Amino acid sequence: MSDNSSRSLHWFRNDLRLDDNPALSKSLEYAQTVPVYIIDEHFWTNDKWGHVKTGPFRSCFLFESIIDLKNEIEKLGGSLLIRQGKPSEILPSLMEQFSCNTLVAQSEHATEEIEIENIVEKAVHDIGGKCYWIEGHTLYHPDDVFNLFKEIPDIFTQFRKSLESKCIVRDCIASPLKINCPDNLTSDDIPDLNTFLSHSGQKTPCLDKRSSFPFKGGLTQARKRLKHYFWDKHHLSLYKKTRNQLTGIDFSSKLSPWLAHGCISPRRIRSEVKRYENLYKPNESTYWLVFELIWRDYFRFISMKYGSRIFYHNGIKSKTNLSNQNMSSFELWKNGKTNDSFVNANMNELLKTGYMSNRGRQNVASYLVHDLGVDWRLGASWFEHLLLDYDVASNTGNWIYIAGVGNDPRANRKFDTIRQAKIYDGKNTYQNLWGADIT
Numbered sequence: 001m002s003d004n005s006s007r008s009l010h011w012f013r014n015d016l017r018l019d020d021n022p023a024l025s026k027s028l029e030y031a032q033t034v035p036v037y038i039i040d041e042h043f044w045t046n047d048k049w050g051h052v053k054t055g056p057f058r059s060c061f062l063f064e065s066i067i068d069l070k071n072e073i074e075k076l077g078g079s080l081l082i083r084q085g086k087p088s089e090i091l092p093s094l095m096e097q098f099s100c101n102t103l104v105a106q107s108e109h110a111t112e113e114i115e116i117e118n119i120v121e122k123a124v125h126d127i128g129g130k131c132y133w134i135e136g137h138t139l140y141h142p143d144d145v146f147n148l149f150k151e152i153p154d155i156f157t158q159f160r161k162s163l164e165s166k167c168i169v170r171d172c173i174a175s176p177l178k179i180n181c182p183d184n185l186t187s188d189d190i191p192d193l194n195t196f197l198s199h200s201g202q203k204t205p206c207l208d209k210r211s212s213f214p215f216k217g218g219l220t221q222a223r224k225r226l227k228h229y230f231w232d233k234h235h236l237s238l239y240k241k242t243r244n245q246l247t248g249i250d251f252s253s254k255l256s257p258w259l260a261h262g263c264i265s266p267r268r269i270r271s272e273v274k275r276y277e278n279l280y281k282p283n284e285s286t287y288w289l290v291f292e293l294i295w296r297d298y299f300r301f302i303s304m305k306y307g308s309r310i311f312y313h314n315g316i317k318s319k320t321n322l323s324n325q326n327m328s329s330f331e332l333w334k335n336g337k338t339n340d341s342f343v344n345a346n347m348n349e350l351l352k353t354g355y356m357s358n359r360g361r362q363n364v365a366s367y368l369v370h371d372l373g374v375d376w377r378l379g380a381s382w383f384e385h386l387l388l389d390y391d392v393a394s395n396t397g398n399w400i401y402i403a404g405v406g407n408d409p410r411a412n413r414k415f416d417t418i419r420q421a422k423i424y425d426g427k428n429t430y431q432n433l434w435g436a437d438i439t
């Protein structure tokens, strides 16, 4: 147990929730906590391909999530500071201002995020403070996974089977009942989104009525979505049959944007699946949702295993015959103007809504790399800019998998997009919905 007479600074990162939040729970072991979210402008700068890292859809979702988090913290008697700038400058200064000797935050695992952690850690040490980086992103706890494997297998099935048979998912941590903050702490207002986005040349997005994801950010919305999908409509029990569809809000869980921002934990989703299975009955579909969460874990553990290698052009393989950086083909793909109407419809949906189905993502990614011969990293960068559910490990892991430089045991996973369109969009419903208004 930590020193109960002192204060912690809780830095919310991709853990924008109160329920099952191990880092928050560590912070709350202290007598008082100062919760803060930092809008780090680094994530609104251009990447090396010229795309603003965080586009309008995800910015909007993030701001909604922060507002909801603040409201929920206030209901428990606390406050949320919202600051804009560099974590390595803001955090030590807040620790001094509020006499916090400890910083607690959720660990991240990708190169940029680890660099930020290292700089923050040094700045906190320089003022005599200490940091705790707590795991909270995955379904299986990294300590348990690394106890099981000397090395994470490069084949998903091996990873999954061992986990399922030898590893347990730790229990969820209940939401706190109260958040004790220093008396003089008052919440900040979030910056105006329009003004904030204008600094990176972006605008607040409008909702497209055709969107498969007409939802808002935040832990409250995540809970509502889960309730709707599992308990009210029982879509969970059909998930495996519907998950490859393309249109509508209920063909898949749509939990990914909330998971990516940490508005809900994968453990909570799994525990609700188990509760559902106990009340009704387990079937292939209820199992499959958890199976997909293991894919999410897998790509995270692969990113931990390979570090920055996952971002290399040849990924984790030693392949040399690689695709190029043909910018004109890439521009056609980005704007849904290729010769393939199925690919175009998917790219149009992404451009207008920030969401695309898994089936769509596989097809457009394969088309970019294998049909147009373009470097997968350009596609991944465009996805990073637009996706509501962008998650560095899931995005990169899936892209390198499809590009043939990741964890696919088969050498060349090329999707026949014409055939795929016939199977999944036989009546052109999807292409008619998203194909007509490409500008």
Ligand SMILES: Cc1cc2nc3c(=O)[nH]c(=O)nc-3n(C[C@H](O)[C@H](O)[C@H](O)COP(=O)(O)OP(=O)(O)OC[C@H]3O[C@@H](n4cnc5c(N)ncnc54)[C@H](O)[C@@H]3O)c2cc1C
Pocket: 243, 252, 253, 254, 255, 256, 257, 259, 260, 289, 292, 293, 295, 296, 299, 356, 357, 358, 359, 361, 362, 365, 383, 387, 389, 390, 391, 392, 394, 395, 396, 398, 399, 402
């Ligand atoms: C090229 C490409 C890029 C992708 N980029 C991302 C990304 O940045 N962020 C992201 O969350 N997913 C990504 N995915 C995986 C997948 O497409 C989305 O997770 C899924 O479409 C989200 O919708 P859903 O929540 O309704 O999924 P559901 O089908 O309901 O699945 C439930 C959950 O399982 C997880 N999941 C499902 N499929 C995958 C998968 N293939 N890889 C990892 N996790 C999975 C997600 O967390 C998802 O929310 C990508 C897939 C491809 C092919």
